[in-house]
């Protein structure tokens with residue numbers, strides 16, 4: 508099998524298969540939160556670090572006006588081409604989630620699988636919240652999903668899963684390389700094993716993410732007065748089962764409302 512060491516984000520078709528096959532729970536959750544917590548009518552949905560737009564595309568199909576930004580040009584192109592192919596506006600732009608402006612305000616934003624942790628410093632994280640505060644209408648929401656570093660129980664470890672579409676199948680393996688609590692850096696190895704009748708390719712990459720314990724995240728949120736935490740959930744995405752975030756919490760979605 509040919510092996511390349513490259514960013515998995517440079518392979519949007521494969522990324523979208525690996526992460527995009529099971530979006531139903533996330534979509535239902537986003538819409539349910541909009542109905543339960545937003546204080547404005549929700550017609551426009553925005554995703555910072557939207558990648559291939561695996562969620563935006565389905566929301567466009569459900570009648571929302573959608574938009575997003577991502578640093579990766581290939582992901583943005585993939586996202587826009589899919590939107591345009593199905594007759595929706597190709598509204599997604601290349602942009603940095605710590606330094607962007609939108610021409611019009613949006614009602615609800617979401618960022619569900621750790622993309623926020625790509626921001627490497629507290630200054631970037633704060634800049635992101637400020638950009639988001641300019642982007643979302645008062646009374647609108649920002650649903651922010653991240654894996655916290657638990658301090659009372661060991662963090663979860665290696666993960667492997669498989670995805671298939673037609674003749675294309677991808678086995679994904681994710682494993683921790685380093686967890687540096689002092690520097691607040693976690694490094695993970697990630698591998699896509701791609702198989703189709705004409706191709707066998709292994710893509711190896713390293714994900715470098717900033718870490719947050721529950722108190723570190725709380726302090727960051729407390730400093731950002733434009734946002735109030737109205738509820739917290741885990742990645743079961745069950746609106747009937749909110750959670751209390753504590754030292755054992757790992758996967759958390761913060762429902763933030765623009766004050």
Ligand SMILES: C[S@@+](CC[C@H](N)C(=O)[O-])C[C@H]1O[C@@H](n2cnc3c(N)ncnc32)[C@H](O)[C@@H]1O
Nearest residue numbers: 516556557558577578579602603604620622625
């Ligand atoms: C785990 S993917 C998530 C993509 C999408 N949100 C999803 O749920 O499938 C993380 C994305 O963050 C993007 N990204 C990383 N740093 C970024 C930044 N500073 N600004 C915008 N996008 C960024 C990457 O290009 C990648 O597409």
